[in-house]
Amino acid sequence: MSNELSKGELTRREIVKKAAPIFNRKGYEGTSLSDLMQATGLQKGGIYRHFTSKQQLAGEAFDYPWEKAVTGRQAGVNDVPNSVQRLKKMIDNFVEKRAGLVPGGCPLMNTAVESDDGNAHLRARAKKALESWTARLAKIAAEGIARREINARIKPLDLAQLIISSLEGALLLSRLENSNAPLRNIQLHLHHHLDNSVRS
């Protein structure tokens, strides 16, 4: 058996990669077949040979930028020994490492807002992404409590949720104002909260 990807699988991945920024910017409803044909350079048949529906393609086109975002947020985190500092590093990555991401903002926010009154398939995908991000932050907080770096009365899931809410809301404002100020403001605030109310 060969480890190389088949030609079909390569084309499939290429379609997802090229469709991802379109879906992230325009949303599921706003993305037309002609947008997808233009982005991929393929005809309708060439695209839908690889996907059973627009929905299936949109789902995979959600995962692609999301995985990029997750990787960016994790950068260097495991090298930081202290758990409060680890949480800060994840916050800093969210605020500062936005350059390499798929254009169009946070795929979680975009998909959550668009799908919250309709598309159950995409909504489920966004929900799962939120749960895994929450779990990752909560795990660091729980480890911090076990190591007595974090105050034992902190609830790891609540702290994780608080960090994500704050970052996502600040990103919304930063995008609307076309300024980093709201993200920088929340970064300082969360650092202050971690130092003054979370650290043991």
Add this chain to the structure above:
Amino acid sequence: MSNELSKGELTRREIVKKAAPIFNRKGYEGTSLSDLMQATGLQKGGIYRHFTSKQQLAGEAFDYPWEKAVTGRQAGVNDVPNSVQRLKKMIDNFVEKRAGLVPGGCPLMNTAVESDDGNAHLRARAKKALESWTARLAKIAAEGIARREINARIKPLDLAQLIISSLEGALLLSRLENSNAPLRNIQLHLHHHLDNSVRS
């Protein structure tokens, strides 16, 4: 001169009121002419006699739920004498008074997310709404500093922005998880922040 609205003006307002929840749920791109015809019970000509374009209608259909939201957030605020308590009351209203709002979530978030890569007209509308909300909170904070109820090192605009970021992000998570928990979590957090780091 009569104070009564003309029949045309009444119809116009009725169209805006009926179109508002459609735009708020489905977004500008996702709202079709047939959605608007169904919601209003009018034909295309009956709708566009009153509006020059879908964009004009969408703009007014943004203002309608936004004004409802603003009114809800202000409820009882002026009866509270202390400025820290006033800020808490605005936070509580955002978290607790969601029942009477136009369905589909926060019009600011919906419009910001959908328009941030395209529709300049709607984007400008959402930006203006954010600025007026920020100014309202910042004014309370500035009054609090003048009355020595709030620490003089607090920057009113930063505090306002922090509160809005936190609430909007928590609303996003609450809608995605279909649970009030993220909003309740941020409410407690902001109260704690106001009591411990903002109050003088």
